[in-house]
Structures are given as C-alpha cells and as structure tokens.
Amino acid sequence: MNRKPLALTIATLLIFLNSFTAGAQIDSSGIDVILLNNRTFNNPNDTAVQRKLVELALASPKFRLATHEVKISELELRKTKGNWLNFLTLSLNYNEFSSQKSTGTGTQPPMIYPRYFFALNVPLGIIFSQGPQTKMAREAVAQGNTKKEDLGRSIKLNILSKYNNYKALGALMEIQSEMTNDIAVSAAQAEEDFKRGIIKFDTYLTTRKSANEELTKNVNMKLEQELLKLEIEEIIGVPLESVLNPANSSQKSTKK
Secondary structure, eight states, X not given: OOHHXXXXXXXXXXXHHHHHHHTXXXXXXXXXXXXXXXXXXXXXXXXXXXXXXXXXXXXXXXXXXXXXXXXXXXXXXHHHHHGGGGGOEEEEEEOGGGGOOOOSSSOOOOOOSOSEEEEEEOOHHHHHHHHHHHHHHHHHHHHHHHHHHHHHHHHHHHHHHHHHHHHHHXXXXXXXXXXXXXXXXXXXXXXXXXXXXXXXXXXXXHHXXXXXXXXXXXXXXXXXXXXXXXXXXXXXXXXXXXXXXXXXXXXXXXXX
C-alpha cells in the first residue's frame, strides 16, 4: 500500500479541520459572495426597513407612556397657574342707609356714601409662593420632554442594534452552513476511509467530533437569531417578516 498519498490525505484533512475550527483560514472572496447573496444582510431596501422599525418602536407602549407623562406634567402646569384664584376672596356689602325711604314728614333720609362696599382679599403668601410653584411645574414639563427624548434615542439604538445583529447572524449562519457542509463531506469520506482501514479510529473520531461541533454551532446560531427576532417583534408589535417583506405580507392578508 502506498503510504505517501495516505499521509498527504490525512495531513490535508487535519489542516482543513483546523482551519474551520479556528475560524482563521477563510476565503474572503467566498465570504463576499455569501454576503452578497444574503437577502437580509444585503437588502436594497434596508434604509426603509430601518426607518420602519424605528417608527414602530417609537409607537410602542413604553414610549407612549412617556408621552402621557409629559401630558400629565403639562396639565399640572396649567393647574398650578390657576391655583392662585382659589385663594382670592371677593365680598360685596350694601349700605343699608341708602335703602331707607322718606319718613313722611318731607325730610329725606341722609345719603351715606359709598352705597356699596367691595372687598378683595389677596393672601400675601400666594404672591411669593405662586412663582416658584409655577417654575417647578414648568421644569417638570421640561424634564418630562428630556426623558422622552432620551428614551426615544435609546429605543432607536436598541432596535437598530438588534436588527443589525439579526442580519449579521443570518450572514454568519450561511457561512457556517458552508463550513458545516464541507466538514460533513470530509466526515463522510473519513468514515469510508475508516471502514476501509485507511485511517485510524482516532482520526475518524476527530473528524466526527469536528462535524458535530459545527452542527452545534449552527443550532446555537439559529436559536440566537430566533431569540433576537422575538425581541425585535416585542418592541415593534408586529411580525418582523411584515417589515422585511411588506409585499408578501400584504399578499397573504389579501388571500385571507
């Protein structure tokens, strides 16, 4: 039996396995082709998709709650501005002597002025306390708007980060799938070689272990992408497919 081709085959196989398990020796041109063919990663309407995701995220209950809190602060400001009216007291007195009639002797009762008495009671404390209270209410409105703006930025960053991770995982899964297919072919060849007695059991076992590890990576990546999808859908409130492929979603809804 010729040992030189056998040794060359085993050495080539081990180098091939190490290159995939280490993830260091990957053809960049092949990766470029995979990325270009990945519809999610290279979506021509990606800008529109991101804009739609942000729009839906800003319509989430979390952001609407911040909007309601701002409205409550604005109403509190209006209430504070009008509170000073509750402390004012207006009184009216009528001069009883002005209503007396003639006594019949031809003499007129004396006219005492003023005939009406008006009084407006303004507590001095309200003059000094109303201004700061109004300023506090106005600052509460400004604080609510600032928190709302900060929350909006955080929501935008969060949804776009999750979407980019979702796209990257899709591309990595395609790369990983190519690697897994190649290693599966090598594992099948190693199994045939082991049955024929060309390679030892340790070499065959190493090959099968590498194949299983790559399959495990595929499953973990798929799980991670599905979890990211659920997190995105929790934020936007609609299926992610309806944003990525709005035409297909509209056709499905029409058929129903």
